[in-house]
Amino acid sequence: MVRQATVTESPRSKRGLILSAAVESFGDDGFELTKWASVADKVGIGQTALYHYFESKVHCLLTIMSTELERSASRFERVVSLEDAPIDQLRAAVRAAYDVTPQEVLQMRILQSHMDLLATPRQSEREEAERQHARELVRKVEENWTGLVKRGIESGDFADRDPQQTSRAVLALVVSVWRWYRTGGPTTLEETRDFVSDAVLRLVGP
Amino acid sequence: MVRQATVTESPRSKRGLILSAAVESFGDDGFELTKWASVADKVGIGQTALYHYFESKVHCLLTIMSTELERSASRFERVVSLEDAPIDQLRAAVRAAYDVTPQEVLQMRILQSHMDLLATPRQSEREEAERQHARELVRKVEENWTGLVKRGIESGDFADRDPQQTSRAVLALVVSVWRWYRTGGPTTLEETRDFVSDAVLRLVGP
DNA sequence: AACCCAAACAGAATTCAGATCAGGAGAGAC
DNA sequence: GTCTCTCCTGATCTGAATTCTGTTTGGGTT
Numbered sequence: 028m029v030r031q032a033t034v035t036e037s038p039r040s041k042r043g044l045i046l047s048a049a050v051e052s053f054g055d056d057g058f059e060l061t062k063w064a065s066v067a068d069k070v071g072i073g074q075t076a077l078y079h080y081f082e083s084k085v086h087c088l089l090t091i092m093s094t095e096l097e098r099s100a101s102r103f104e105r106v107v108s109l110e111d112a113p114i115d116q117l118r119a120a121v122r123a124a125y126d127v128t129p130q131e132v133l134q135m136r137i138l139q140s141h142m143d144l145l146a147t148p149r150q151s152e153r154e155e156a157e158r159q160h161a162r163e164l165v166r167k168v169e170e171n172w173t174g175l176v177k178r179g180i181e182s183g184d185f186a187d188r189d190p191q192q193t194s195r196a197v198l199a200l201v202v203s204v205w206r207w208y209r210t211g212g213p214t215t216l217e218e219t220r221d222f223v224s225d226a227v228l229r230l231v232g233p
Numbered sequence: 234m235v236r237q238a239t240v241t242e243s244p245r246s247k248r249g250l251i252l253s254a255a256v257e258s259f260g261d262d263g264f265e266l267t268k269w270a271s272v273a274d275k276v277g278i279g280q281t282a283l284y285h286y287f288e289s290k291v292h293c294l295l296t297i298m299s300t301e302l303e304r305s306a307s308r309f310e311r312v313v314s315l316e317d318a319p320i321d322q323l324r325a326a327v328r329a330a331y332d333v334t335p336q337e338v339l340q341m342r343i344l345q346s347h348m349d350l351l352a353t354p355r356q357s358e359r360e361e362a363e364r365q366h367a368r369e370l371v372r373k374v375e376e377n378w379t380g381l382v383k384r385g386i387e388s389g390d391f392a393d394r395d396p397q398q399t400s401r402a403v404l405a406l407v408v409s410v411w412r413w414y415r416t417g418g419p420t421t422l423e424e425t426r427d428f429v430s431d432a433v434l435r436l437v438g439p
Numbered sequence: 440a441a442c443c444c445a446a447a448c449a450g451a452a453t454t455c456a457g458a459t460c461a462g463g464a465g466a467g468a469c
Numbered sequence: 470g471t472c473t474c475t476c477c478t479g480a481t482c483t484g485a486a487t488t489c490t491g492t493t494t495g496g497g498t499t
Contacts, residue, residue: 037475039466057353059265063457075459076477084457140349142412147263192428195413196406203405206348214398222398229435243446245495269486279449281487286447290486 042080044070046094047130049087054133058088058141082153088141089157095134096164099124103171113179114228117197120175121227124201125220135205172198176231185231197227248286250276252300253336255293260339264294264347288359294347295363301340302370305330309377319385320434323403326381327433330407331426341411378404382437391437403433 036042048069052061063084064074081087106123110116127135145162149155173194179185185193204219242248254275258267269290270280287293312329316322333341351368355361379400385391391399410425 057349060353073478079476143263143346147266189428196432199405199409200402203409207401222395226402226436229438230432232435282448
């Protein structure tokens with residue numbers, strides 16, 4: 028299944044620029060507060076030109092969310108595959124979760140702030156398709172973490188508790204950071220990473 | 234400082250009805266998806282009559298959030314004051330967090346889904362005032378949990394870790410539930426409560 | 440009873456951001 | 470050259486939120 032984001036883009040396409048500008052605006056000012064037209068201004072095109080690339084403002088948002096979910100999932104799978112012991116895999120997964128660029132911080136914030144958007148169906152067809160895609164990726168990410176927890180329980184490294192609940196708690200702990208973290212704020216990503224890493228190990232421990 | 238919500242309401246005021254209707258709609262369908270006019274319909278008044286009670290749709294949302302924050306804070310303070318040992322206080326606080334009516338579930342969902350609204354200032358004066366109030370309550374709730382963690386560390390019941398980070402993690406674990414929990418869904422509030430209760434104790438433990 | 444006044448309310452009109460329409464410009468293919 | 474596809478624009482539309490301009494309602498006053 029080849030998706031739009033992966034097909035080769037025309038060289039003069041401004042799709043990437045629009046996405047970057049949208050991430051900045053949505054992340055800094057919030058989705059509702061940013062005027063769709065202001066994104067066009069940032070890129071240097073007319074407002075209606077946006078509709079050449081995205082069906083709607085929400086469609087752009089959903090695309091950003093899917094992109095970020097795809098990145099998270101693939102990075103998880105990559106770093107986890109490099110470790111053998113579940114406990115090392117868990118450490119690597121948490122570490123990777125905070126190994127992000129400032130742009131990715133914004134994308135995570137956008138993603139977490141609009142998760143509820145994935146709950147209700149969309150009217151338009153393309154939006155609904157993108158929503159389904161994002162939901163599928165959420166499921167995949169959750170499955171990734173649940174699988175990791177399961178392996179840890181089977182190997183005896185983690186305590187024997189409901190893997191579903193456990194992974195939900197772990198994931199909640201990991202992603203909750205993006206609700207308050209600000210680049211250049213008082214708390215660095217490194218100390219956050221170390222704290223969450225420890226906390227997660229305590230969560231799965233005895 | 235006497236606030237609007239606490240002043241005595243005129244007997245024929247529909248403020249309470251509007252808030253209830255809004256909580257239902259915002260909670261079930263989402264804030265963005267519910268038409269402000271449909272809330273008026275639910276109450277049985279014209280759309281413009283809403284503006285007699287709230288300055289805007291967002292002002293109503295902020296009011297709901299403040300109300301829920303006030304409830305959470307006071308309930309926390311009440312149940313914690315009944316216990317002596319920090320570990321019992323923590324257990325009681327978590328237990329109380331899930332001792333909620335279906336309406337309060339919706340309010341928590343609304344609150345958690347729109348926390349980011351509190352980050353950016355509002356244009357209108359009344360909205361901004363309500364936002365500041367909600368922010369203050371958030372601070373208070375966080376302070377409540379941080380204080381509890383600090384007492385636990387001092388008494389030696391909890392491990393000696395950064396109280397700020399620890400309480401943030403605890404709070405994240407407790408409130409993350411409202412993102413996925415649905416009344417009548419597959420997971421009951423009781424098992425969630427028990428799981429989170431244990432998880433939180435592991436978080437603050439050695 | 441008649442009156443007063445503030446709270447409560449509604450219909451028409453306005454606003455404004457998101458979205459549509461109907462086409463135009465430009466670059467590469469042939 | 471002209472065909473065609475991508476990319477783009479100005480004018481226009483749409484629909485939900487909000488404002489304007491009053492009107493109704495009902496308890497308290499005289």
